[in-house]
Amino acid sequence: MKKNEVPQDKSNLESANFKELCYAVDENGEYTTELSTGWSPKTIALDNAIEALNERISASKQRVIDHKASPLEYYMELHKMDLPILASYVGMWKWRVKRHFRPAVFKNLNNKTLQKYADVFDITIEELQRTDL
Amino acid sequence: MEIDFKHKQAAHCENGVVANLMTYNGFTVSEPMVFGIGSGLLFTYIPFLKVNHAPVVSYRAMPGIIFTRFATRVGIKIKREKFRNAQTAKARLDENLRRNNPVGLQVGVYNLPYFPDEYRFHFNAHNMIVYGKKDGSYLISDPVMETVTSLTEKELEKVRFAKGAFAPKGHIYYPTEFPEELQLEKAIVKGIKHTCRDMLAPVPVVGVKGIRKIAKLIRKWPKAKGIKIANHYLGQIVRMQEEIGTGGGGFRYIYAAFLQEAGKLLMNNQLLELSKEMTVIGDQWRDFAVEASRIYKNRSNTVAVDQYDHVASLLEDLANKEEVFFKKLKKAI
Numbered sequence: 001m002k003k004n005e006v007p008q009d010k011s012n013l014e015s016a017n018f019k020e021l022c023y024a025v026d027e028n029g030e031y032t033t034e035l036s037t038g039w040s041p042k043t044i045a046l047d048n049a050i051e052a053l054n055e056r057i058s059a060s061k062q063r064v065i066d067h068k069a070s071p072l073e074y075y076m077e078l079h080k081m082d083l084p085i086l087a088s089y090v091g092m093w094k095w096r097v098k099r100h101f102r103p104a105v106f107k108n109l110n111n112k113t114l115q116k117y118a119d120v121f122d123i124t125i126e127e128l129q130r131t132d133l
Numbered sequence: 134m135e136i137d138f139k140h141k142q143a144a145h146c147e148n149g150v151v152a153n154l155m156t157y158n159g160f161t162v163s164e165p166m167v168f169g170i171g172s173g174l175l176f177t178y179i180p181f182l183k184v185n186h187a188p189v190v191s192y193r194a195m196p197g198i199i200f201t202r203f204a205t206r207v208g209i210k211i212k213r214e215k216f217r218n219a220q221t222a223k224a225r226l227d228e229n230l231r232r233n234n235p236v237g238l239q240v241g242v243y244n245l246p247y248f249p250d251e252y253r254f255h256f257n258a259h260n261m262i263v264y265g266k267k268d269g270s271y272l273i274s275d276p277v278m279e280t281v282t283s284l285t286e287k288e289l290e291k292v293r294f295a296k297g298a299f300a301p302k303g304h305i306y307y308p309t310e311f312p313e314e315l316q317l318e319k320a321i322v323k324g325i326k327h328t329c330r331d332m333l334a335p336v337p338v339v340g341v342k343g344i345r346k347i348a349k350l351i352r353k354w355p356k357a358k359g360i361k362i363a364n365h366y367l368g369q370i371v372r373m374q375e376e377i378g379t380g381g382g383g384f385r386y387i388y389a390a391f392l393q394e395a396g397k398l399l400m401n402n403q404l405l406e407l408s409k410e411m412t413v414i415g416d417q418w419r420d421f422a423v424e425a426s427r428i429y430k431n432r433s434n435t436v437a438v439d440q441y442d443h444v445a446s447l448l449e450d451l452a453n454k455e456e457v458f459f460k461k462l463k464k465a466i
Binding site (some may be wrong): 001006018035110 | 142145165183216248251255279296297298300364365375376386387393412416422423425436
């Protein structure tokens with residue numbers, strides 16, 4: 001890549017006033033660095049990934065409203081987590097966390113366990129238990 | 134307290150931390166040099182693991198290992214520590230800052246407030262330097278940022294004790310012993326040999342063979358997983374290749390810069406030629422990204438399967454080129 005070819009496309013970096021460093025060759029063939037504001041092929045990839053995430057969030061929101069899943073699942077998706085990550089944050093086995101996604105099981109959780117989840121998501125137990133999201 | 138520390142932006146966080154820490158201690162090394170000597174270049178497909186609900190492809194060596202290799206090869210000693218307890222971790226950090234010792238930290242990205250929201254994923258192998266504490270806030274030099282920044286105690290604790298894969302556990306590291314003079318020549322040879330060995334490894338998911346494996350998988354995805362998931366997977370590969378930290382072209386440009394610097398230092402003209410070749414290979418990786426983005430531009434479009442075959446054949450071509458390249462590089466050293 002030549003120095004003047006370093007892409008300066010519009011991207012999500014702009015909002016945070018953020019530029020990334022790229023390595024490129026100058027007119028004498030010497031390697032140098034240049035700042036880039038973004039590149040559309042990867043901006044598209046990132047936008048798609050975020051869109052996919054948002055779809056997951058709204059799907060799980062619907063499942064909570066339909067009483068097919070506990071709010072835990074929704075908050076997990078909202079925080080861009082998956083099962084292994086959430087399990088590791090609360091320090092429980094994956095299968096236990098997965099079990100807590102069942103509304104019937106979630107209803108009977110004690111305050112100590114609920115507090116663990118609430119701390120991870122930075123909300124109160126009352127907020128965690130609400131199903132009218 | 135504030136240590137007189139010079140921040141220099143880098144493409145990749147780990148190399149940047151090492152280069153900046155070395156410079157602080159009076160040894161000027163460039164980011165590509167650290168990357169090359171630490172044998173950072175790689176290609177691996179990690180089966181059975183999923184991140185963001187997609188398979189994982191990595192274009193570089195495991196987090197932390199670049200510094201370890203760099204240190205043994207140039208003869209510096211590093212101290213590394215991990216903690217169970219956040220208080221001990223904080224105490225150790227403060228103690229180092231009091232001794233005027235800037236330290237490297239491994240952190241999770243998700244809770245970094247200065248990152249753009251879109252980039253805050255649960256990725257735990259980010260690196261930064263803490264170079265002081267002022268009014269209860271830590272002064273941070275994050276190599277991927279243009280300027281220095283700061284984090285409150287609570288914010289820093291959160292990122293140091295992020296959970297999930299590669300959990301940092303408060304990981305703190307800094308060089309302790311230095312040689313009298315930095316001998317780069319031997320280290321360069323070792324670093325290059327190691328990279329050649331990795332890229333040509335007879336392991337199906339590593340190096341050139343790993344690239345071929347992914348090409349094969351790409352051909353299968355649209356039928357086996359459906360277009361939507363196949364597009365998501367393809368997007369993830371491009372992100373791993375081009376996202377912040379790679380310097381572009383899946384680290385190939387940084388490596389070409391390293392070969393150029395090494396060629397001059399060792400007065401080896403072959404390396405200079407190979408640097409140019411690596412640049413061309415890097416450009417081809419970029420072309421692959423462009424072609425791939427044409428497919429996933431529309432997330433659920435019903436593109437013909439032959440478009441997948443096309444990007445897969447681009448990858449196979451890259452694998453062939455890199456195989457020839459690393460065989461030549463091995464001989465050039």
